[in-house]
Amino acid sequence: MxxxxxxxxxxxxxxxxxxxxxxxxxxxxxxLRDIKNIIGNPHQHLAVSKRGLLEKPAAADPKNQRGFAGHRPVTRKFAATMATQPASAPPAPVGSDRQKRNADTAFHTDMECTKISDDSPLPMLFEMDDLMSSELKEIEMEDSEEVAPDIDSCDAGNSLAVVEYVDELYSFYRKTEDLSCVSPTYMSRQTDINEKMRGILIDWLIEVHYKLELLGETLFLTVNIIDRYLAQENVVRKKLQLVGVTAMLLACKYEEVSVPVVDDLILICDRAYTRADILEMERMIVDTLEFNMSVPTPYCFMRRFLKAAQSDKKMELLSFFIIELSLVSYEMLKFQPSMLAAAAIYTAQCTINGFKSWNKCCELHTRYSEEQLMDCSRMMVELHQGAAHGKLTGVHRKYSTFKYGCAAKSEPAGFLLDA
CATH class of the missing domain: 1.20.5 (Single alpha-helices involved in coiled-coils or other helix-helix interfaces)
Structure with a gap:
C-alpha cells in the first residue's frame, strides 16, 4: 500500500x-521568469528600472508637448529610414498576454515617434547647415592659398638639410621671433650710455669677430644678447665694453666648436678688465636672460631666404654686407629679424640687377611682399650710401677685402629712394 x-x-x-x-x-x-514582475505589483525600493535610465517622464521633458512619456529623440537616419519604408501592420505578437500588450505599446510608440518627426523639423538642422557652410569656406580658403615652390628637393640626400621638417622648423622661428626682439626705444631708459655708444661697440665687435674668424651665427647672437641685456639692465659706459666681450664669449660657447679663452678677450680689451670681471659679467648676463640663448636671429632667416632666391656667391656676400650694416644701426631694431633678412636680400637683388627684383618664390617663402619690404629696404640703401664715411666703417672695411668679394664697393640702389 x-x-x-x-x-x-x-x-x-x-x-x-x-x-x-x-x-x-x-x-x-x-x-519562473515573471516572479515578482507582474503588472500592478508594487515596485521594490531596491529594484533598478532599466526603462527609467533610458527614458524621461513626460513631466520632466519640457519639449514633450504631446504628452508622450519617455520617447528618445529621432535621429536623421531613423527618420529617413521610416519615411522610405511602406506602412505595415503591427507584427503579430507571440507569447503571453503581457507580451502582447508590450508589443502593441512598442508599435504605437514607434508610430507616434515617426509622426512627431514628420510634423516637426529635424533636430540640429540649422546647426548642421552652419557647420557644413563653415567647412566649405575653410576648404575654399585652403584652395585659394598659393603653395610655395619646393626648394629642398636638391638636398633630399643631405641629412644636415633636414628636408623632412625644415618647413616646420622655420614656421616655429616665425612664431617665436618676437621673443628675440627688444623695444626700439630701450636706450631712453639708460642713464649713462646712448645709441651712438652702442653703435661704436658693435662696429668694434664686428672687427673682433673678423680677426678671430668666428662663425656668422656668433656675431648675430652676440648683438642679440647685448640688446636684450641692455633693455633690462642699466649699464654705465665704462662697463659697456665688458658687456660686449662677455656677450661674444657666451655666443661662442653656444655656437662655436673652438671657444676663445678668457685671456684672449682680456688682451683684446687692452687689459681694461680682469678675468674675475668677465666671469662675473657672464653670470649677470645669463641670470638676466634666464639662460635663454635659443632665439631666432636674422642669420637663421638669411640662409633660408637666400636659398629661396637662388642666390650666387656675389648676392650672398652683398646681402650679408647690408644686414651687418643694419646690426650697427640702432634704428633698425624696429624691424623683426625675418623682415631684416628679407629686406637685405631684396636690396641686394636690386643693387645687382639695377631694377626692382622680387619674384613670387621669394615672396611666398619669406611671406613678405615688395611693398612690405620697401621702408626697411630704403633705410638699408641709406646705410649703404654712408658706409664708407663717418667713424663706423668697420663693416665697410671688412667687406672691401678680396675674401668678401669687395661687396662694399657695389653701387647702392639709389633708385629705391626715388620710388
Missing amino acids: ENRVHAMGSENTMEGVKFASETAANTNRRA
Whole structure:
C-alpha cells in the first residue's frame, strides 16, 4: 500500500514537471521568469528600472508637448529610414498576454515617434547647415592659398638639410621671433650710455669677430644678447665694453666648436678688465636672460631666404654686407629679424640687377611682399650710401677685402629712394 502511494506521488510529480515544461514551451519563455514582475505589483525600493535610465517622464521633458512619456529623440537616419519604408501592420505578437500588450505599446510608440518627426523639423538642422557652410569656406580658403615652390628637393640626400621638417622648423622661428626682439626705444631708459655708444661697440665687435674668424651665427647672437641685456639692465659706459666681450664669449660657447679663452678677450680689451670681471659679467648676463640663448636671429632667416632666391656667391656676400650694416644701426631694431633678412636680400637683388627684383618664390617663402619690404629696404640703401664715411666703417672695411668679394664697393640702389 505504501509503495502504491509513493508510486502515485511520483507519477503526479512527473506530470507536474511535464506540464510546466509544456507551458513554458508554449509561452516561449523560461519558467519562473515573471516572479515578482507582474503588472500592478508594487515596485521594490531596491529594484533598478532599466526603462527609467533610458527614458524621461513626460513631466520632466519640457519639449514633450504631446504628452508622450519617455520617447528618445529621432535621429536623421531613423527618420529617413521610416519615411522610405511602406506602412505595415503591427507584427503579430507571440507569447503571453503581457507580451502582447508590450508589443502593441512598442508599435504605437514607434508610430507616434515617426509622426512627431514628420510634423516637426529635424533636430540640429540649422546647426548642421552652419557647420557644413563653415567647412566649405575653410576648404575654399585652403584652395585659394598659393603653395610655395619646393626648394629642398636638391638636398633630399643631405641629412644636415633636414628636408623632412625644415618647413616646420622655420614656421616655429616665425612664431617665436618676437621673443628675440627688444623695444626700439630701450636706450631712453639708460642713464649713462646712448645709441651712438652702442653703435661704436658693435662696429668694434664686428672687427673682433673678423680677426678671430668666428662663425656668422656668433656675431648675430652676440648683438642679440647685448640688446636684450641692455633693455633690462642699466649699464654705465665704462662697463659697456665688458658687456660686449662677455656677450661674444657666451655666443661662442653656444655656437662655436673652438671657444676663445678668457685671456684672449682680456688682451683684446687692452687689459681694461680682469678675468674675475668677465666671469662675473657672464653670470649677470645669463641670470638676466634666464639662460635663454635659443632665439631666432636674422642669420637663421638669411640662409633660408637666400636659398629661396637662388642666390650666387656675389648676392650672398652683398646681402650679408647690408644686414651687418643694419646690426650697427640702432634704428633698425624696429624691424623683426625675418623682415631684416628679407629686406637685405631684396636690396641686394636690386643693387645687382639695377631694377626692382622680387619674384613670387621669394615672396611666398619669406611671406613678405615688395611693398612690405620697401621702408626697411630704403633705410638699408641709406646705410649703404654712408658706409664708407663717418667713424663706423668697420663693416665697410671688412667687406672691401678680396675674401668678401669687395661687396662694399657695389653701387647702392639709389633708385629705391626715388620710388
